[in-house]
Amino acid sequence: MDEKILDSLARLFKLLSDANRLRIIFAIGKEKKSVSEIIEATSLSQTLVSFHLRPLRESGLLNTERRGPFVYYSVSDPVLMDLLVSLCGVSPKEELKEEANFVCPPMRFMRKWMT
Template sequence: MKTAVEIDKVAMILKLLGDKTRLTMVKLLESNECCVCEFVEIFQMSQPSISQHLRKLRDVGLVREQRRGQWIFYSVNKQHQYYCFVAELLQQLPNQEYRLKQLEKQGMRITCC
């Protein structure tokens, strides 16, 4: 039954996004590239914890990684089967750009290559 499969997949995605750290990450990544150390600073969480959240997002293909120098930049994968669904959802969230602005003010925004 095709619909059953799809609602299952949507549920899986919602479960992934049902965590405030991951949800905020994806919201930021939708319009920015960020690396792990930036998230460590933004969320004030340990590096392994941040890496694990990103891994979950990457495992289902919601985000992509791209190494540039010593940093690995993450971004939303706009080719994902459910990207439209996710984008629609993200659009309704309050903007989180202030977190990056704050980072920049602290001189901790990574701009490379």
């Protein structure tokens, strides 16, 4: 059993294990959102949003693109968004729910743990 793999799996789960980071990811959804928009949507402080954006960006879960004074963040892999929407049964944009309704066993398992 390779220790490296366990570590990287634990790292991925750790990135997703904070409610504020999840809020931020949900706020971005499948669009490109500037930091200001994320702050507005989440009601978190600017510093806290930037603080959480860092590990999400550095791990590669989020992409950035600067346009003038704004930095736009987006979820690198749309499937991550589908996965979270599917797990939570709630989408920032209602129409996302359709395409996100995964019915494979892993999804069913995880959904069981949502209260």
